[in-house]
Amino acid sequence: MSLLKVEDVFKLFPVRPDIFGRAKKFVHAVDGVSFSVEEGEIFGVIGESGCGKTTLARLIVGLIDYDRGSIKIKGEEVSEVKRLDVERFRRTVQMVPQDPVMAFNPRKTIKHFLTRPLLLHGGLGREEAVSRAHQLLEEVSLTPADFFLDRYPHELSVGQRQRVLIARALSLNPDLLVADEPVSYLDVSVRGQIINLLKEVHKKRRITVLLISHDLSVVYHLCSRIAVMYLGKVVEILDARDLFSKSLHPYTQALVSSFSVGFGISRGERIVLKGEVPSPIEPPSGCRFHPRCSFATDVCRKLEPKPLFSDGRLVACHLYDRL
Amino acid sequence: MNDAVLRVEGLSTYYYTDKGVVRAVDGVDLVVGENEVVGVVGESGCGKSTLAASVMRLLQPPAKIVKGSIFFRNVNLLELPEEEMRKIRGKKISMIFQNPASYLNPLLTVEEQMVESMTLHLRISKQEAASRAVNILEKLGISAPDTVIKYYPHQLSGGMKQRVMIGMAISCNPELVLADEPTTALDPTIQVQILEQLLELRKNLGLSMVVITHDLGVAKAICDKIYVMYAGKIVEEGKVGDVFNRPLHPYTYGLLESALSVYEKDRPAKFIDGAPPKLVEEIKGCYFANRCFNKVDRCLIEYPHPSFKNGRKVYCWNPVGD
């Protein structure tokens, strides 16, 4: 059964009218997104900076409301549950936010930060909560845990704060963990530890994970399937094993080719995207990727490609007429 | 050594907390040559940001620089009055902060923040500064830069904030940029584009850089020299190719192994077992000894003296591959 089902979801942000008072414009941050995540799956979301990944994450965990469409977790509409039973909703879904600095209250210790949800939503007593917090810090390699429990957020390095956020998100044993760039500030060794931790909680507690990351090696390693977003839309969903070698959409191919330029095992030439990054306020006609795509033809300029589905895979591109 | 842009010598920066003294930077030497890009890699919490903040003289109590000197073109920054330092900060030396969100003012638009330092340091008009800002953002791959420039920070995605931060840091034609994890929030295509921009500035303006990064790919792509830091100290330095192809310090070796292991899907990721020492403890031997696969008796007794080989330097009694 799908644990998370996102259907044709839209989120537009108004931008201030310009000085000429022209009609109000909108950022099409999430623009008709659909996909579903099976129970017990680790599902990746990748895509260009600004393509709407964080907005999508915030919609799923109920931090902002969608304009249209439906998001169901365990069959229940998010907009409904979060209104009717916040407590249950908090236990069902948790998020690791992308920014590890703004998430903290600077005046409260790490102990307070970690025990609060356990006391409020987890039904634990004071002592139990502290010992659970202790254990969580050890799990994310912040040891000696006692030392870190008494620290204030600003006394921690950014990567240390990021690990506290992971610990907190896991503390309530959610059914769904939405992790927005959870390892972006970690060195590769600590990253390895966190990757293993996520695999372990996923296996032992059957936590379903939606993982957003720019680090393609991490999504490749952890995920079973990966959705690729471009300018507010999902353009491809593929098996993680196919990411480096068998992606179909030209945008995915460009993304992957840039990634291997660095440390990764180089796999052929980098595909340089031509032209400007298009604006999410006035997205290009037809296929949104066409101005930067070297395969674009007339039909791409005019007609939006219909997504093709097969076996949990998806591609939205005129180059293909079947999957 | 007179042509160094930056020369950090024996720098120690400590945090004086109620739980003891945190020796975040502990006797660090680091040299950035003219037009050179130097990378600093190391474990989360090992003192990289503290090192950069020390150079910028942006430390807040309870942090204190207790020892050492920081020469910028042969002027010891630690001896400059704050007034003089203010003329250097943001103009000659600028910093790309690790957490853009906390350095961007939530109440000002991108334009207001970018224009401020340009009118101050470049003595250009507001209009000129504004159009320069749009130009810079466009080069950094921001779409619709003339709209985005009117945004407040909360309207920006993580990667957009990071690029605004980069834009601010390069807007006044600095001579030295300290970049603290400059590409963590960027997808690979934009990341490559930003790195190319930085390299272009280096070529055209003679920019020198210190790049703090945990992304070994980024380090490999743009750095000439690498410093590996562990628990407040530099443990290995050398040319980037040497360090990454034949690491000498067991810690560096562990980092490279961890990075590569993630490309194997069906095995657990590798990592360096154990935790770094709490920086408040006195330790006798090598700080890495408790986690080291290559340790010998001496490691527990005496902190390693540096050994030199082919322009490389390592602090280890028993380097890898010896």
Ligand SMILES: Nc1ncnc2c1ncn2[C@@H]1O[C@H](COP(=O)(O)OP(=O)(O)OP(=O)(O)O)[C@@H](O)[C@H]1O
């Ligand atoms: N509150 C807001 N008001 C106006 N625009 C917004 C707001 N939040 C996000 N946006 C816009 O929506 C788009 C998507 O932003 P989002 O943060 O979802 O991107 P992202 O994919 O997470 O990017 P990154 O990888 O850089 O974090 C961007 O163009 C951004 O400027």
Ligand SMILES: Nc1ncnc2c1ncn2[C@@H]1O[C@H](COP(=O)(O)OP(=O)(O)OP(=O)(O)O)[C@@H](O)[C@H]1O
């Ligand atoms: N204000 C403070 N008070 C006490 N300790 C601090 C303070 N700020 C930082 N520290 C400690 O100093 C050490 C170095 O921190 P720093 O931020 O320099 O690390 P870093 O190498 O930049 O790590 P990261 O890669 O996670 O950003 C850390 O162990 C941190 O806990």
Ligand SMILES: [Mg+2]
């Ligand atoms: Mg984001």
Ligand SMILES: [Mg+2]
């Ligand atoms: Mg740091």
